[in-house]
Amino acid sequence: MEFLQPADWAEALAVKAAHPDALPIAGGTDVMVDLNFDRARPGALLDLTRVTDLTDWGTDGDWLRVGAGVTYRRLIDELAGRVPGLALASRTVGSPQIRNRGTVGGNLGSASPAGDAHPALLAAGALVELASVRGTRRVPVTEYFTGPKRSVRTPDELIAAFLVPARPGAEQFAKVGTRNAMVIAVCSFALSLDAATRTVGTGIGSAGPTPLRATEAEAFLAAELPWETRGAVPESVAARFGELVGSAARPIDDVRGSADYRRHALAVLARRALAWAWTDPGGAV
């Protein structure tokens, strides 16, 4: 197996163009598991850890642009106020050691339906920046996932960054697992309430072939929330929102939980996340 180590971004894109079968590796928290368990034997590994551009973040107009190589640890430490939902999600990723290494770029690259970052990105209306020697494009994350571990990324493209609105809404993220740390989601839910645009964003993890939005639930809630008065959310609205989130999921029965439980838990998480986001627009605990 070849080990390719580009020194900068331009070289990385050139190398990827020349070796479209090369598997990019940053933190290695997912790639190395597959290699160790003999589930993947890529023709080459493309080491991105020398590409310093990938570990930068900054504003880009109305957007916050975060390099694909920023670790979960840094998202928590440096960006909790700017990406509150994603920071909550980052806290649930693996162990401290994994959070020190793992990156959102890696999560997007694997495109697992259970990726912890994905629901928060969906709820926030994020864009994924893909680049190749042919150019750069920004894809709404809602259009990014095409199937289990599949995305719109073409073989010659690398994930450069993700972008979220520079002014976040009230965001929440919650994840159900069968132990209290270091666990893959049985299901997860992210919510973003944007009072300025009176819009609602949602993201569902581990309850379908891809990360999902609950579009009907979003529309329902956007129409029903008392944006004007900031009064309490009627119980019936919260309950209906939960139901709509649960029914938006497309879960299966597997070793981590049953489909029925996932729908039920998503409804509970949606109700709770709504209450927290509405009463505490500052977001994260």
Next chain:
Amino acid sequence: MTVSTVAPATVEGGVGTSARRPDGILKVAGEFAYSSDLWADEMLWGATVRSPHPSAEIRAIDITAAVALPGVYAVLTAADVPGARHYGLEVVDQPVLAIDEVRYEGEPVAIVAADHPETARRAAARITVEYAVRAPVTDPEDALSRGDLVRHVPVRRFASAGGTALTADVVVTGTYEVGMQDQAFLGPESGLAVPAEDGGIDLFVATQWLHVDQKQVAACLGLPAEKVRLSLAGVGGAFGAREDLSMQVHASLLALHTGKPVKMVYGREESFFGHVHRHPARLSYEHGATRDGKLLYVKARIVLDGGAYTSSTPAVVANAATLGVGPYDVPTVVVEAYGVYTNNPPCGAMRGFGAVQACFAYESQMDKLAAEVGLDPVELRRRNAMTTGSVMPTGQLVHGPAPVADLLALVRDRPLPPAATGDPRERPGGVANTTRGEGVVRGVGYAIGIKNVCFSEGFDDFATARVRLSVVGGEPAVLVHTAAAEVGQGLVTVQAQIARTELGVTKVTVATADTSVGSAGSSSASRQTYMTGGAVRAACQAVKATVLARVGRAGELALVDGKVVASDGAVVASLVDLLGNDVVEETVEWRHKPTRPLDPVTGQGDAHVQYAFAAHRAVVDVDTELGLVRVVEIATAQDVGKAVNPQAVVGQIQGGTAQGLGLAVMEEVQVVDGVIRNPSFTDYLIPTILDMPPMAVDVLEMGDPDAPYGLRGVGEPPTISSTPAVVAAIRAATGRPLTRVPVRPEHIAL
């Protein structure tokens, strides 16, 4: 820690002190050499081809492509086994390599040796096995009705002669299930086999019982036992999973075949197929009692799924049967326990060994009965608690201390933990932000269990110790040599402590365990401190007698701080002077008092050596809407007879409790149609530090007059009652019946 009676610790680093473990710092620093770290020049790596099917006929095996791979030195199948083609602990029924059929998913079919582990794995993948797949038998009840019985153990005892009618004012019934738990030791199966010049083999391996391995390996290699020499390599946990052979014969076969050292190390996934698991069980109970909660009878039917081969199922069934009503006085008992063969993964020894499954059922029943008669769960148990002089359902009189009521009182009287502070780590769901208190209800539950210590049913249970006293570098020094397996529990430390106490010598070395000394028996059944500890003590006493005989007046003399001391404290001689260049060495084979077989019809007989008891109180916070559980605190009380190493005792209690907590809320090898669905630590979850709460531990030391230093085996009891205590607490919080462990979120939330 509360200690009721404390013997003065007169010897530094002796019995009763928390002497420091020699392996402690190495393990914490990551420098300890485990069996997976073994290395020899020119060594080859072994790999195993395993069946993907739970049941199939083998039509053909084609190894040509594997042999053709550069770097491959050997590819072996059943036809290449020179000696016995089967092995087993008691019943020899498991093929070294599959012969014409496979009976479980993961059964070894062929083995490969190559100069690189990756090459060995690739070669293994090139072996083509033609299977004719059969429908597996996976339901234990089906197996029972087909007659695929490993063992049936009845235990029948009646309050009045001929009185077989089971009637009572209050009757509660229940059917319970226990899922398949894995020992989840952290050091996977591994070892190094080195071919010797005499045509034999030197095998370095992580195991629980060197001599039982030696016997089986020698038989399969067709060699006399003395040509198969085993040494214990660094063991990363055992918990029963190393009782059966894994890679021992395979690596030895490859080494003899190639004439080179061969190392085998299972990966985590392979490890789930490489060892036996805890028996899944289905248990139906009926408890009859008076209106004031006095038990009149217990009737139980227990079915344990032994999987594809016998392993230790017969003894597990006997434990479940004889310990099946718990530590209670029950006038009439009718227990029928069965172990069956299926095409599920083989099950055998795991910490608690049949007592775990039974305890979950009988303690669930005791709570149900308490509710039925309107009594507090602890009070109901107290009213039925066995004591010294009680008679077991087997008719065996309980001689030693049986402080069942005291242990229950200790955990009940502990102050309850405060409410959660709001720190997310204290919530059900941990930092995953699932609740800020919504749906969270606290519950408290109790349980107590009973376990036999040492081997039972007339087994010739012994341990051997060789102790040598000599002068080394101008100081008296002791060398202790046994074949007892240090599996992480601290046995090396304990052996040295005993030698220090018995011989009054500080400088004690414990030799690496190997088969050049007699058998120590297995590091299982909570027996090693009792048995090998007893043997070391006896060998030390023999050495002491020999030494003191040189002085005369042996009865009046003691060994203290390297000196022979008279009863008035006067120094008679120093050991250095007394010994000079002499070496005093004694080897002792030591036995506990004999046990008897169970009557095959009535289940009566003095089958067990010693009984051990532990009680648990669990406090849980349950998110009743999501079904997530946070165990807030566990209080436990256990009688250990004598805490030979108090810190190690508490370590055993904490570790055992954690393993029981795991079974209560997360640990299960999920098997569907004979296929394991979660063979990884990604999906076989064990408790993390956020799942295992602080513990309040009471250690009682009520000496057993029959045991060395009065000690009682410590390792297993904590694993037995923590599971039902946690589940009882979840029931108290949720009102759900929860008849199956592990409890999953959907059992609570849906």
